[in-house]
Amino acid sequence: MSQISLTPDPGLRTPDRRRPATTNTCRVCAPLGAVLAFRGLRGCVPLVHGSQGCATYIRRYLISHFREPMDVASTSFTESSTVFGGKSNLATAVANLRDQYAPEVVGLCTTCLAETIGEDTRGIIRDLAAADASLPRVIHVATPSFKGCQHKGFHDTVAAILAQVAQGGERLRQVNVLAGPVSPADLRHLREVLNALGLPAILFPDYSDTLDGPSLARYEPIPAGGVGLDEMARAGRSACTIQFGDTLEPGPGAVLEAAHGVPLVRLGLPIGVQASDAAFAALAEAAGVPLPESLAAERGRLVDAYVDGHKYVSQRRVAVVGDPDLAVALAGFAAEIGMVPVLVASGAATGRMAQALALRGVAGAEVLEDADHDGIGARIAALKPDLILGPSKSYPTARAQSIPLVRVGFPVHDRIGAGRILHLGYRGTQRLFDEVVNTLLANSQDTSETGYAYL
Amino acid sequence: MLDARKSQVITAGDARAIVCDRPSVAGSVTQRACTFCGSRVVLYPIGDALHLVHGPVGCAAYTWDIRGALSSGMQLHRNSFNTDIRENEVIFGGEKKLARALRELIPIHKPKAAFVYATCLTGVIGDDVEAVCRGATAEFGIPVIPVQSEGFRGTKKHGYSAACAALAQLIDSGDTTGIGPFSVNILGDFNIAGEIWTIKSYLQRMGLEVVASMTGDGRVDDIRRAHGAKLNIVQCAGSMTSLAKMMQEKYGIPYVQVSFFGLEDCASALYEVAKHFADLAMLERTRALVREETAAVLPEMARLRKDLEGKVAALYVGGAFKAFSLVKALRQLGMRVAMAGTQTGAQQDYEHLKELCDADTILADDSNPLEMAAWLAARDVDLFIGGVKERPVAYKLGIGFCDHNHERKIGLAGFVGMAAFAREVHATVTSPIWKLVPRRQRPGCSNTEGTP
Numbered sequence: 019m020s021q022i023s024l025t026p027d028p029g030l031r032t033p034d035r036r037r038p039a040t041t042n043t044c045r046v047c048a049p050l051g052a053v054l055a056f057r058g059l060r061g062c063v064p065l066v067h068g069s070q071g072c073a074t075y076i077r078r079y080l081i082s083h084f085r086e087p088m089d090v091a092s093t094s095f096t097e098s099s100t101v102f103g104g105k106s107n108l109a110t111a112v113a114n115l116r117d118q119y120a121p122e123v124v125g126l127c128t129t130c131l132a133e134t135i136g137e138d139t140r141g142i143i144r145d146l147a148a149a150d151a152s153l154p155r156v157i158h159v160a161t162p163s164f165k166g167c168q169h170k171g172f173h174d175t176v177a178a179i180l181a182q183v184a185q186g187g188e189r190l191r192q193v194n195v196l197a198g199p200v201s202p203a204d205l206r207h208l209r210e211v212l213n214a215l216g217l218p219a220i221l222f223p224d225y226s227d228t229l230d231g232p233s234l235a236r237y238e239p240i241p242a243g244g245v246g247l248d249e250m251a252r253a254g255r256s257a258c259t260i261q262f263g264d265t266l267e268p269g270p271g272a273v274l275e276a277a278h279g280v281p282l283v284r285l286g287l288p289i290g291v292q293a294s295d296a297a298f299a300a301l302a303e304a305a306g307v308p309l310p311e312s313l314a315a316e317r318g319r320l321v322d323a324y325v326d327g328h329k330y331v332s333q334r335r336v337a338v339v340g341d342p343d344l345a346v347a348l349a350g351f352a353a354e355i356g357m358v359p360v361l362v363a364s365g366a367a368t369g370r371m372a373q374a375l376a377l378r379g380v381a382g383a384e385v386l387e388d389a390d391h392d393g394i395g396a397r398i399a400a401l402k403p404d405l406i407l408g409p410s411k412s413y414p415t416a417r418a419q420s421i422p423l424v425r426v427g428f429p430v431h432d433r434i435g436a437g438r439i440l441h442l443g444y445r446g447t448q449r450l451f452d453e454v455v456n457t458l459l460a461n462s463q464d465t466s467e468t469g470y471a472y473l
Numbered sequence: 474m475l476d477a478r479k480s481q482v483i484t485a486g487d488a489r490a491i492v493c494d495r496p497s498v499a500g501s502v503t504q505r506a507c508t509f510c511g512s513r514v515v516l517y518p519i520g521d522a523l524h525l526v527h528g529p530v531g532c533a534a535y536t537w538d539i540r541g542a543l544s545s546g547m548q549l550h551r552n553s554f555n556t557d558i559r560e561n562e563v564i565f566g567g568e569k570k571l572a573r574a575l576r577e578l579i580p581i582h583k584p585k586a587a588f589v590y591a592t593c594l595t596g597v598i599g600d601d602v603e604a605v606c607r608g609a610t611a612e613f614g615i616p617v618i619p620v621q622s623e624g625f626r627g628t629k630k631h632g633y634s635a636a637c638a639a640l641a642q643l644i645d646s647g648d649t650t651g652i653g654p655f656s657v658n659i660l661g662d663f664n665i666a667g668e669i670w671t672i673k674s675y676l677q678r679m680g681l682e683v684v685a686s687m688t689g690d691g692r693v694d695d696i697r698r699a700h701g702a703k704l705n706i707v708q709c710a711g712s713m714t715s716l717a718k719m720m721q722e723k724y725g726i727p728y729v730q731v732s733f734f735g736l737e738d739c740a741s742a743l744y745e746v747a748k749h750f751a752d753l754a755m756l757e758r759t760r761a762l763v764r765e766e767t768a769a770v771l772p773e774m775a776r777l778r779k780d781l782e783g784k785v786a787a788l789y790v791g792g793a794f795k796a797f798s799l800v801k802a803l804r805q806l807g808m809r810v811a812m813a814g815t816q817t818g819a820q821q822d823y824e825h826l827k828e829l830c831d832a833d834t835i836l837a838d839d840s841n842p843l844e845m846a847a848w849l850a851a852r853d854v855d856l857f858i859g860g861v862k863e864r865p866v867a868y869k870l871g872i873g874f875c876d877h878n879h880e881r882k883i884g885l886a887g888f889v890g891m892a893a894f895a896r897e898v899h900a901t902v903t904s905p906i907w908k909l910v911p912r913r914q915r916p917g918c919s920n921t922e923g924t925p
Contacts (some may be wrong), residue, residue: 039554099625100597130593131593131625134594134598234871235870235912237866376633
C-alpha cells in the first residue's frame with residue numbers, strides 16, 4: 019500500500035487559525051460530547067435535535083471507539099421542520115422514545131440546525147411536559163456544532179444536568195467527583211479508589227458500565243449503569259466537588275458552588291505520580307482517612323518502575339495530541355519522567371493550555387490550540403519527536419514521519435479495547451509508562467541492524 | 474415495535490406490500506443518515522478532486538477517511554477539508570470564508586476539480602454556494618461544483634441524486650476521441666478494498682475498455698469523457714441509476730443494472746454486458762472467464778459450505794441490490810436468511826426480495842436496533858451482515874458478524890470476492906467463542922456445550 023500523503027508539502031502550511039480552511043480536523047462537534055455525558059446518566063436515552071445524520075454519525079463515531087451499542091435518537095428534521103420549527107418532531111420523538119425505551123430521562127442536545135433556526139427548545143420541553151404527564155423527563159443542553167467542540171459539549175452537558183437536577187439541602191457525608199471525558203477503565207479505577215477510601219461519592223458522569231458492558235443474552239434498550247437522577251439530585255448536598263481538568267475555567271462544578279454552596283476543588287487529571295498524589299490526597303482528606311495501603315503500594319511500584327525505565331525515556335522528545343485536559347496531563351507526566359514535551363496540541367480552543375502546562379512544570383513546549391491534524395502534522399514533521407502520544411487520528415502523521423504512536427484518549431478507531439485504556443492514578447500511569455518505554459524499546463529494536471533479543 | 478413502523482415490516486410470504494420510501498419516524502433510532510451523507514459517500518472516492526465540506530466541523534470530522542475506497546494515484550479524497558463554520562459566519566454568512574478556503578486549498582493541492590458540499594448549517598444561513606463555485610471555477614480554471622447536500626433536504630437518497638447531479642456537471646466536458654465501440658463506464662462501484670480493479674480486470678479480459686469509473690478509483694478527466702462510452706454498467710442501483718437514466722436520455726447510452734457480489738450475480742452481470750455488445754468472440758471469452766474464475770474458488774467454497782450448511786443469517790444493508798446478492802450468496806453457502814432489511818429499498822425491490830426469500834423471512838424497511846435485536850434473538854441467528862452501526866447489535870448478543878458496508882477493508886466483489894466473503898462468514902460463524910456467550914448458555918437453549 020502506498021504511503022499516505024496528507025498534503026503534498028506539509029512545510030507550506032502553518033497552523034494558523036486565521037486560515038479559512040480546516041484540513042483533517044482534530045476535534046468533533048459538541049453534540050458528541052453531550053451524547054457521551056448523557057451515557058453516564060442511568061436510564062437515559064440521548065436525543066439529538068436536528069437532522070438525523072448528526073445522530074447517525076455520532077453513533078458510528080462512538081461505536082467505532084467503544085465497540086458497544088449506541089442507541090442515539092434523532093428528531094429527524096425535514097425541510098418543513100427547518101422552515102416551521104421542530105416542535106412536532108420533538109414531541110413525536112419523545113413519545114416514541116417513551117414507547118420503545120421507557121427511559122427515566124431523555125438527554126436532549128441541539129444541533130447547529132436547531133440552534134440556527136432559533137428553536138425555543140426549553141419552551142417546547144416545558145409545553146410537552148405540561149401537556150402530557152406520561153412523557154419522560156427531558157434534560158436539555160444547547161450544543162450548536164459551530165461553537166466549541168466535543169470537550170465543551172461534554173462539560174456543558176454535565177453542567178446542564180447539575181443545574182437541572184441537583185437540589186440543595188442538609189449536607190451529606192459524600193463528595194462529587196467530576197472526572198471529565200475519561201475512559202470507562204478510568205472511571206472504574208476511580209470508583210475502586212473511592213471504595214478503598216470508604217468515601218461515598220457521586221462519580222459523574224459514569225459510563226463505565228454503559229459503555230463497557232458484558233455479553234448479554236438479551237439486548238438492553240438502555241444499557242445498565244450510570245448515575246441515577248435520584249442520586250444526582252443529592253449532588254447539591256455534597257461536602258465538596260472534586261473536579262479534574264487542567265484547563266477548565268471554572269468547569270461544571272461551579273454550578274453547584276453557585277447554586278448550593280458546594281465548595282469546588284479543581285485539580286488536574288491524575289496522571290503521573292505528583293498529579294495522582296494531589297488527587298488522591300484531596301480524596302483522602304475529604305474522606306478523613308489516610309491513603310490506603312494498597313494505593314501506597316501501587317505508588318511504590320510505579321516509582322520503582324520509573325527507576326528501572328528512566329534511561330530509556332530520558333531526554334526523549336514527545337508530541338502530545340488530544341483533548342486539552344488530557345494533553346496537558348500527559349505532557350506533565352512526560353516531563354515528570356524526564357521526557358521533553360516539544361509539542362502539546364489540541365483541536366479545542368480553551369486559551370488556557372499554556373498556563374496549565376506551566377502549572378504542571380512543563381516548559382518550552384510549543385502549544386497549539388484550535389489546531390487541525392494537518393497543522394499538527396506539519397509541526398511534528400518539523401520538530402521530529404521520538405514519540406507521539408495521541409488518538410488514532412494521529413496515525414497518518416505517525417506513519418508519514420515514521421514516529422511511533424502510543425494511543426491514548428479519544429478516538430481510538432484502529433485498535434480494540436479503547437474503553438479499557440487506563441490513564442489515571444498510579445495504576446494508569448504505570449500502564450502508560452510501561453507502554454511508552456516498551457514502544458521506544460521496540461522502535462529502536464525494530465529499526466536497528468543487529469536486532470538484539472536481549473536489551 | 475412502534476405502531477407507526479408496523480407497515481414497514483412484513484414477512485416474505487405476506488400478501489400485503491411493504492410501506493417504504495418515506496421519512497424516518499422521529500425518535501425511532503433509524504440507521505439511516507442524511508442527505509449530506511448520501512452525497513458524500515457517492516463522490517468520496519474521486520481521488521484527484523478536492524472535497525470541501527462547507528459547514529460545521531462535525532460533518533467534516535465524521536466523514537474523514539472512513540470509506541475503504543482505494544485510489545491508484547492521488548489520494549486527496551482521504552483528507553477532510555472543511556470551512557469549519559463558526560458563530561461569526563452564522564451571523565455574517567459563510568460565502569467569504571468558502572471563497573477564501575478554495576483560494577487557499579486549490580493552489581496547494583492542485584486538484585482536477587473541487588466538490589463543495591452544502592450542509593444544513595450553510596443551507597439555513599442562506600449561503601449562495603453556487604455563486605461562490607462559479608467564481609472559483611472562473612478564477613482557477615477547474616470545475617468547482619456545488620453539491621446540494623443540505624442534511625435536512627431528505628434522506629440519503631436525495632443525497633445520491635445531488636451527487637449524480639454534480640457528476641452530470643462534469644460529464645460531457647472532455648474529449649471522447651479514441652473511445653472504441655467496446656467501451657463501458659462503471660457506475661456505483663466505490664473501489665472498496667480494490668474491488669473495482671477486480672471488476673475492471675474481468676471487463677478487460679472480455680475485451681472491453683473502461684472509460685470512467687464512478688466513482689471508485691475515479692478520475693476527473695475520465696468522468697469528463699464518460700459520455701463517449703457505449704454502455705453504462707450500474708452496480709449500486711440506488712445511488713447511480715438516476716445518473717444512468719440522465720446519460721441515456723442525453724447521450725443515448727444504454728445501461729444495465731447488475732451486481733458483482735456473489736458467483737451467480739457476478740456471472741450474470743458479465744454475461745449481460747457481453748450480450749449487450751452481441752459479439753460472439755466476447756461472449757466466448759466471457760464464458761471462459763466465468764468458467765475459470767468459478768473453478769478457482771469452488772473447491773474452497775465447498776469446503777467452507779460444509780461447516781455453514783443450515784446456519785441462519787440476517788442482513789441489514791443500505792441498498793436493496795446488495796440485499797438481493799447477499800440472499801443468493803448466503804444460499805450458495807448453504808445458509809438460510811431469517812431477516813433482510815434495507816435503509817433505502819423501494820417498493821419493487823421488496824417485491825423482488827419476497828420472491829428471493831423464504832416465506833417466513835422478515836423484510837424490514839428503515840429498521841432500528843431494538844427491532845433488529847429482537848429478530849436476531851427470536852430467530853436465533855448465527856450471522857448478521859451489516860455495517861459499523863449494526864455490528865454492536867450482533868456482538869452484544871453474541872452473534873457472528875460480517876461487515877458489508879463501505880468502511881470494510883476486505884474486497885467482497887467478483888469471484889475472488891465471493892471466496893473472501895465465504896472465508897469472512899466462516900471465520901465468524903465457526904468461531905469457538907460462541908459456546909461461551911450467555912445466549913448459548915441459557916437453559917432450554919439447544920447448544921449448551923461448554924456450560925458447567
